[in-house]
Amino acid sequence: MLRFNKKQKYICFDFETCNLNLVSLDNKPWQLSYIIAEGSKIIKEEDYYIKWDDLILSEEAKKITRFNIDKYNKLSKDPLKVLKKFESYLYNKDYIVIGQNLLGFDVYIHNIYRKLLGFDSDFSYVERIYDTNCIAKAIKKNLKPCKDFIYWQYKLNGFRERNMRTSIKAQLKQYKIDFDENKLHDSIYDVQMNFKIFLKQIWQIDV
Amino acid sequence: MLALFKSHYSIGKSILTLNHPKEVIKGGPNSIFKIAVDNNLKQVILVEDSLVGFFQAYKISKDLDIQLIFGLRLSLRNSLKEEDENSDHKVIIFAKNDEGCKLLNKIYSKAFTEFNGFLDYNRLGSMWNENYLKLAIPFYDSFIYANKFSFCNAVPDFSFTKPTFFIENNGLAFDTLLSNEVNLFTESGKKFPTQKVKSIYYTNKKDAEALMTYKIICNRSFGKNRTISKPELEHFCSDEFSFESWKNKNVKV
Numbered sequence: 001m002l003r004f005n006k007k008q009k010y011i012c013f014d015f016e017t018c019n020l021n022l023v024s025l026d027n028k029p030w031q032l033s034y035i036i037a038e039g040s041k042i043i044k045e046e047d048y049y050i051k052w053d054d055l056i057l058s059e060e061a062k063k064i065t066r067f068n069i070d071k072y073n074k075l076s077k078d079p080l081k082v083l084k085k086f087e088s089y090l091y092n093k094d095y096i097v098i099g100q101n102l103l104g105f106d107v108y109i110h111n112i113y114r115k116l117l118g119f120d121s122d123f124s125y126v127e128r129i130y131d132t133n134c135i136a137k138a139i140k141k142n143l144k145p146c147k148d149f150i151y152w153q154y155k156l157n158g159f160r161e162r163n164m165r166t167s168i169k170a171q172l173k174q175y176k177i178d179f180d181e182n183k184l185h186d187s188i189y190d191v192q193m194n195f196k197i198f199l200k201q202i203w204q205i206d207v
Numbered sequence: 208m209l210a211l212f213k214s215h216y217s218i219g220k221s222i223l224t225l226n227h228p229k230e231v232i233k234g235g236p237n238s239i240f241k242i243a244v245d246n247n248l249k250q251v252i253l254v255e256d257s258l259v260g261f262f263q264a265y266k267i268s269k270d271l272d273i274q275l276i277f278g279l280r281l282s283l284r285n286s287l288k289e290e291d292e293n294s295d296h297k298v299i300i301f302a303k304n305d306e307g308c309k310l311l312n313k314i315y316s317k318a319f320t321e322f323n324g325f326l327d328y329n330r331l332g333s334m335w336n337e338n339y340l341k342l343a344i345p346f347y348d349s350f351i352y353a354n355k356f357s358f359c360n361a362v363p364d365f366s367f368t369k370p371t372f373f374i375e376n377n378g379l380a381f382d383t384l385l386s387n388e389v390n391l392f393t394e395s396g397k398k399f400p401t402q403k404v405k406s407i408y409y410t411n412k413k414d415a416e417a418l419m420t421y422k423i424i425c426n427r428s429f430g431k432n433r434t435i436s437k438p439e440l441e442h443f444c445s446d447e448f449s450f451e452s453w454k455n456k457n458v459k460v
Binding site: 018020024172 | 357
């Protein structure tokens, strides 16, 4: 079980994007953050602003992410270099891939990222995903994981129930993890908090 | 790879019409038959959620001398009992000939006048005639998809026919997973035949946004402010449900 496996390698990632459209190449991922960890120990934290010449953010995205154009222009880096480094972990089968709502959002944003650089879709890492949003729903409904873990998560991904709160903010409150609400939706802060949530989840569910 | 067209008569699913090519105007919605004529297709396979467009499709295909193969996508359940409500999944019933079209109409009428738009395997089996009909299992929303990707408990009964299982690849994150499951069930085509297909809902890849807009309109509800920036359409992440994509992978018709 993961809770006892101190050698297990993890990548926990999150994108910030221009909007919530999953198919449009205009919805560019402009921030990518990830944590590399072994057991509960964080080995590395990476936070990248991704350089695109024609970035158009929706007003809602600007507000939620507190997008700062000067910071973006100053810090943004070559998209290809950022992607290559990220994918060196993502496609490494030694790593479990963690994130909040990866199955419903971030896997498709990563796909847009690949398409923008002329690469074909490659979802081969999806089977190694542990989606903290799906796991949170299972914990709330007291469901035990199935042998086909990825399918089980997909079932939960599509599961909706009124008043069921499984956002990062709701889970941080639930687990009594100290957090700064003003920093949420900055992807580096989100992955830091998300990994803390995951470390709590693995003590609540047998994975 | 077979092209499976769907028209706007399947509400909220497609932006293609069944209009005669002569009626298609520049800047307006495109027609499946205009696509067929422009690309010298001798055959159109139409898979619809209802029979509403059937007669129009029949008349125009006859006028254009295009073979029409019509399939009805129908909901099936394990039984009609209330406890089997969560076994809902889709099958496609193709008419093989004129008699098949008549029988399809009877099946459709039974499902929609007696049972709220669905049947169970028992009733479908009792109406089945292998000389007139062909059963196919769609890639998305089949019993395999429903059982694996939702909390559904569908138990199919193929004692009355041997269906063909469709396999698609449209760049969805779970396409490979689902393909593997179809191959597992069909024993890679040994137990049940499989067929690569592509569902087509719009002409060109760039038209995916038009379908998204149409879906947003069809799915509108109080308290939800859906836009192109925030469509809230689960797994609407591909522009591959286009004739352009099919043509690129399937130059020989």
